[in-house]
Amino acid sequence: MSMLLLPSLFLLSGLHTTASVVDSIPKYLHQDPVTGKTLQCNRCLYCHSFCTGNQEVERECSPTSDRLCRCKEGFFSADDFCIPHSECGPGYGVHTKGSLTMNTVCEKCSEGFYSTSTSSLDSCVRHEECASGQIALLQGSVYHDTVCGSCQDLANGGETLRTFLSGFLHKMRVGKIRKFVIRYINDPEDEEEEDEGCMTERPVSKQRGPLQEQIRKWLHKAPEEQLRKMRQMLRHCQLSFTAERLKKRFSEIKKLSPNCTLSF
Template structure:
């Protein structure tokens, strides 16, 4: 068998393919079709490979000699949204909606950091929320996917600490106003 190169403009193996001409029996080195197109007819000893553009909702991402383009088969399902729409050169790309992350091919809701815990790292499309226990001097009194631990307030200007802060609540400050019938009145 003889290898014939007709209309070969590139020597990169990714942009060429071998084809046996059914009329002559010769093996030809044909030019591949560029991404976004597909093969309509193989090359011959006198004509180059004929290519045509992909139709709507179809694509080819690589140099190819496919008889038709591939169908854009990625469908964004529950808790997903389109990141990149189908184009002649790429399939549709889906990602998790805000508030969700990819786990085992499904989009799970980001974890909430509970009382006494704050967000160390907010969740992304690819990773869950990372929580941390509030350190001494900080608190979190809510369950949240976004809130970090907050610093305890400091009592000032003659205020007293009525309730010391913890990991779950802020410091409560107040003023001693008067002594009525042996009872101390505190105003927060």
């Protein structure tokens, strides 16, 4: 046999061997329930993707594709993890809501708007405009709405007084709010004691949102007689400057209505 024919024979032999191996792989016929097409599979793979934690199924496993996962509502994907959307705290509103691929974008409330919530959905809300015959008992800030009414409404107490004090206390700096919460809300057993300072060692939140929520709940149920002593309570908590600001605001309101019986 000619030596020139040997390479050709080896090549043909290799091709025959390869073809035999390919033909020996089992084939499976399967009808795709989605497309209706008959598929010929050489080898079936296990669906190896499993949605866990804060993931959910976007597309189930099929004969032609693996399972596809995505982040649940309220989460976004970052570095292969599903992370909760950030919440905008009091004084801030949602500028852009979070998506499956992007976090929440917050913005500080502009002048004339406010936010009392800690939320990944709420935007800033416009301040209320007082109706005819009413005055702004307390101007709105980024943390609370304008409190409208009359001097006599405030003097009569009730919901107007509670709303007024809520807005007034919420305007304080976080450190001062913590002092008040520690002294009169977190440790109510000692509220009758007139010691010389607030106990700052007790575990209390350092975030404005939770502190404001504590104050709102306390104001809702506190006896009105206690609320009428707010100036004294502030002074007992070494918040004398805040107590003077409250006194000044009461005086300004009363000047607008000389016949008002406002007295705190």
